[in-house]
Amino acid sequence: MFSLSIFKLLSKPGLFPVRNSKFLTKDFYLPVTFQSFSSFQHSRQAQEFVLKGLQQIEKGNFDSALEHFISSNEIIKQTMGEGHPSIIMNYSQIGSIYFYKKDYQQAVENLTKALELAKKSYSDEHPVVLGVRKTLALAYEESGNYQEAIACHEKVLDFEIKNRDFDPLSVCKTYNKIGVTYTKGGDYLSALKYFEKALEIEKQFWHTKDRCLGLTFTNMGALFEKKGENEQALKYYNEGLQLKLKAMGEKDLVTASIFQSIGDLLAKMNRTKEALFCLLKVHDIESKLLPRDSPQIAITCEKIGAVAEKENPQEALKYINMAIEIRNNKKEENQKELKKLYEKAAQLNMETGDKEESKRCSEQAKKL
Numbered sequence: 266m267f268s269l270s271i272f273k274l275l276s277k278p279g280l281f282p283v284r285n286s287k288f289l290t291k292d293f294y295l296p297v298t299f300q301s302f303s304s305f306q307h308s309r310q311a312q313e314f315v316l317k318g319l320q321q322i323e324k325g326n327f328d329s330a331l332e333h334f335i336s337s338n339e340i341i342k343q344t345m346g347e348g349h350p351s352i353i354m355n356y357s358q359i360g361s362i363y364f365y366k367k368d369y370q371q372a373v374e375n376l377t378k379a380l381e382l383a384k385k386s387y388s389d390e391h392p393v394v395l396g397v398r399k400t401l402a403l404a405y406e407e408s409g410n411y412q413e414a415i416a417c418h419e420k421v422l423d424f425e426i427k428n429r430d431f432d433p434l435s436v437c438k439t440y441n442k443i444g445v446t447y448t449k450g451g452d453y454l455s456a457l458k459y460f461e462k463a464l465e466i467e468k469q470f471w472h473t474k475d476r477c478l479g480l481t482f483t484n485m486g487a488l489f490e491k492k493g494e495n496e497q498a499l500k501y502y503n504e505g506l507q508l509k510l511k512a513m514g515e516k517d518l519v520t521a522s523i524f525q526s527i528g529d530l531l532a533k534m535n536r537t538k539e540a541l542f543c544l545l546k547v548h549d550i551e552s553k554l555l556p557r558d559s560p561q562i563a564i565t566c567e568k569i570g571a572v573a574e575k576e577n578p579q580e581a582l583k584y585i586n587m588a589i590e591i592r593n594n595k596k597e598e599n600q601k602e603l604k605k606l607y608e609k610a611a612q613l614n615m616e617t618g619d620k621e622e623s624k625r626c627s628e629q630a631k632k633l
Contacts, residue, residue, distance in 0.1 A: 311340040311351070318358065331362045353382045357397055360404065369408035376401040390424050402442070411450035418443045434477050437466040441484055448488045460485050471508065476519065479509035483523050490526075495534055502527045521550040525565070532572045541576070544569045548584075563591040563602075570609065582613040604633040 318333030338355045345351070360375035380401055383394045402417035422439045425431045444459035463481045470478065482505035490498035506523045513520055528543030548565050555562055566588035573581035589606045592599040607630035614623035 308340050308344045311337045327362050327365055331359060334358045350386050353379050361400060364404050369404055372404040373408055376404055395421055406446050411446050414446045415443055433466050434475060437463045438477060441480055445484055448491060453488060453492060456488055474512045478512040479505035490530055495530060499530060515550055518554055521547045537572060537575050540572050544572060558591050558594045563588045578613050578616045582617060585610050600633045604630050
């Protein structure tokens with residue numbers, strides 16, 4: 266057997282390559298096991314396109330990866346027919362890439378196709394079907410179709426509960442996913458019901474060092490923040506952080522995620538020094554664990570700059586310049602972000618008395 270993940274869904278509370286949500290719900294990997302590449306034996310070219318597509322995903326070249334998987338699909342359809350099991354993997358990868366690109370309609374379309382084909386080849390309880398269904402639930406959720414997302418999560422949950430050998434922490438995660446989806450849809454009572462179920466399971470593992478610890482409290486914090494109950498949100502975020510620190514310490518990206526959620530909330534509450542402390546923690550953790558040119562580090566630097574500006578424009582400028590340096594590594598992809606950063610740098614340089622640098626930054630912004 267050849268094991269593939271549908272897609273590397275590394276994120277932070279939200280959990281894609283860039284943090285885009287305060288919730289901690291998604292697995293870092295959605296593993297799906299497919300048949301070995303012998304299934305491509307009638308088309309070496311289709312196999313090569315898949316391998317190149319996977320390599321491009323690893324490099325972060327998602328547009329190129331998308332082209333390779335689409336090409337592989339076309340060859341398989343022509344040589345082996347659309348019902349061939351290998352297409353399930355391709356549609357899953359294509360859907361996941363569209364998800365990353367935030368084209369949720371295309372993500373849903375391709376993942377739905379993958380699910381339809383998977384159900385023809387495997388039982389509803391098969392890991393392939395479950396894996397595709399989990400990813401499809403995320404695509405529905407991000408597209409705002411919360412009912413369909415919950416329906417997918419519920420089918421996964423039903424299997425997990427009936428399967429006595431299933432990991433209880435996996436059930437805990439699914440309860441959390443359903444709770445988050447209800448929260449996003451504004452149904453807070455239903456969300457809390459599922460978070461409470463998740464918490465009952467999570468409590469049984471508080472003595473361990475499992476990565477999932479702190480998950481439920483953090484999601485409850487996000488719920489109360491969404492409701493505008495900031496003090497209650499802060500309480501749950503902190504409880505989640507303490508559990509996560511106990512389990513994983515500070516050298517963990519999910520720990521960084523919770524620090525960021527707390528920092529963002531404190532900034533919103535005008536508790537600037539506390540917010541800066543948390544966001545600098547995030548930067549410290551990410552700098553140790555992520556590549557120097559990671560877009561996530563750039564986002565964190567931008568946040569620090571925005572908060573530090575109120576207290577220390579010089580310090581804010583330092584982090585804005587860091588963000589500019591990272592964004593410039595992929596200038597064509599980041600023109601909108603770079604324009605805003607250069608405009609902010611121009612403003613901060615003027616405030617700190619460097620008129621020449623302010624003029625240079627303004628000129629850079631105009632070019633974008």
